Amino acid sequence: MTSAATRPADDWWRSAVVYQVYPRSFADANGDGTGDVNGIRARLPYLADLGIDAIWISPWYPSPLLDGGYDVSDYRGINPDFGTLADADALIAEAHTLGIRILIDLVPNHCSWEHPWFKAALAAGKGSPERDLFWFRDGKPGGLPPTNWPAAFGGGAWQQIEDGQWYLHLFDISQPDWNWDHPKVIEEFDAILRFWFDRGIDGFRIDVADSMAKDPALPDVPLHNGQPTREKYVGNPTYDQPGVHTIHQRWRTIADEYADTPLGPRVFVAEAWLSPAERLAQYVRPNELHSAFNFDVLQCAWDAKELREVIDHTTDNLWAVGAPATWVLSNHDTIRHRTRYGRDQRDALEGAGVVPTDLELGRRRARAAALLELALPGGAYIYQGDELGLPEVEDLPEEVLDDPVWERSGHTARGRDGCRVPIPWSGTEPPFGFGTGAGQPWLPQPANWSSLTAEAQASVPDSHLNLYKAALRIRRSTEALGEGRLIWDEDTPASVLSFTRSPNFRCLTNLSDTPIPLPTHNQVLLTSQPLTDGQLPTDTTAWLEL
Structure with missing residues (x-):
């Protein structure tokens, strides 16, 4: 094996x-x-x-x-x-x-606005090859940015600079987006x-x-x-x-x-x-x-x-x-x-x-x-x-x-x-x-x-x-864990996640409000909480060897 x-x-x-x-x-x-x-x-x-x-x-x-x-x-x-x-x-x-x-x-x-290529783009001016490495664009009439795109960290995704152009930053203002078409x-x-x-x-x-x-x-x-x-x-x-x-x-x-x-x-x-x-x-x-x-x-x-x-x-x-x-x-x-x-x-x-x-x-x-x-x-x-x-x-x-x-x-x-x-x-x-x-x-x-x-x-x-530590030790030494497939077990309540992995491994997670009995097994490998009178408590996972 x-x-x-x-x-x-x-x-x-x-x-x-x-x-x-x-x-x-x-x-x-x-x-x-x-x-x-x-x-x-x-x-x-x-x-x-x-x-x-x-x-x-x-x-x-x-x-x-x-x-x-x-x-x-x-x-x-x-x-x-x-x-x-x-x-x-x-x-x-x-x-x-x-x-x-x-x-x-x-x-x-994106990079930092401290990246040498972006600093060179700011210095080079409109229409320069240096600006082509980023998303510099003119705005819309009325002083509006090129698009209405939002930035992930809040506000808009375009920042206007002194010469009137805007640069794109999908995240922070300090993170200009690279132009991956270049x-x-x-x-x-x-x-x-x-x-x-x-x-x-x-x-x-x-x-x-x-x-x-x-x-x-x-x-x-x-x-x-x-x-x-x-x-x-x-x-x-x-x-x-x-x-x-x-x-x-x-x-x-x-x-x-x-x-x-x-x-x-x-x-x-x-x-x-x-x-x-x-x-x-x-x-x-x-x-x-x-x-x-x-x-x-x-x-x-x-x-x-x-x-x-x-x-x-x-x-x-x-x-x-x-x-x-x-x-x-x-x-x-x-x-x-x-x-x-x-x-x-x-x-x-x-x-x-x-x-x-x-x-x-x-x-x-x-x-x-x-x-x-x-x-x-x-x-x-x-x-x-x-x-x-x-x-x-x-x-x-x-x-x-x-x-x-x-x-x-x-x-x-x-x-x-x-x-x-x-x-x-x-x-x-x-x-x-x-x-x-x-x-x-x-x-x-x-x-x-x-x-x-x-x-x-x-x-x-x-x-x-x-x-x-115990879980990773068992995972490393158990053939059933890691890459592979699972089969859901249908002999447990709907509020319990239970699946079997070959060979001879079963995982149960009790998300119900009451303890549940364990299915037939060879040994309990590990539980996230102690068993209660042999039953699996609520909000608890058990690993079983079948």
Whole structure:
């Protein structure tokens, strides 16, 4: 029998468990309050012990950090706040020694307004070749922008400059969009991919992978309640345009050039917030990207019927094009799922002080959701701190809020800083071992996080951290888990998710209001909460060997 640990190396990405590191908030090796590459290096033994297969590192490039590093000023360097290229090379080598692969972010839709090419475009003037690399346009009569397109972080997507022209920024004003119709942009990103592949990275997470191509006719978007719609409807001029697939096919060809190296295939995972799954499946056809985050489960209610529909719809459409599903519960853009699951209503971004939250209920459901996620066919992503059961920090002082959403919304939306608070590693008070000494990190940590540190949880058998360790250990050694198929079991109530995976594995998640008896089994491999008189409590997942 072939175990998960001995599957062919070239299949690693189809079932990988990938840990997302937001470098600014992971670990600070030099004590300046900002996480860095050497902090990641120092915590590699922790990640190896956790049992993950790969690390995805959010942008580590030189950047003004006006959008957490997603405003890139140099795609071939490391932000001096985070370290050096030599530090990155050492991290890659040390991770590989531990059997951990490294994925990094690629931000191809836009750069920083500090990027040399954009600064040259501003200086060159109207009609210049330098401006052709971006979306510079004249406005409409009456001083109006070229279109009514909205920006993702609030306000309009066009910014006027001194000579009267406007430039496009689908996100923050500091993030001008590249013109992917220009061959120089295409060739530049070819070179960027090869630069990092040659340094040994194993793949890229593609930021907003559905956004690079624009409709050159620049049509307005429809209005919704009197405002330009933000919906990614079919035909939206800024998202999911056919041209993105040509770009991805070109990148796949480059990645495949490295397939026969000792590291095995270099891979891509797409961030594309697209529904239904039929649209997402177009991004993971055999000649395009390898995988894509499934955000439908992240946005789904804690409801058996809804979850089953989303799981079926996702797997059916991705399997149809030969791609694995890639599951995710939280990331650096969303409210942490412990908080989300502690609410009667879902809220993808906001809710601080408005939506009542039961964090103990959220903890139970987060544990159950973790085992459900890790039992589903395909790969899974863990956002840093998920394994510690961290909640969203929703009471950050306004003066420390750093997310551009806060400014672009006119201080009406607090943004995403609450899920980016630095990780608590050890000790009984801030900075909880995040950095050396007593210096405080760039975002303040709650004073009551002492029980959530990795150190505190390590010695507690049923802690959140040890649940993840146990789950990943079982997943790695169990043939039924990872890539494959599932069969729904029809011998349980409608409010219970239950499926079987071959050979001899069954997962049950009780979303009903009462405990349920376990079906016939050989042994209980793991449960997210202790059984009650041999029954599975509500908001609990069990893994069974049949």
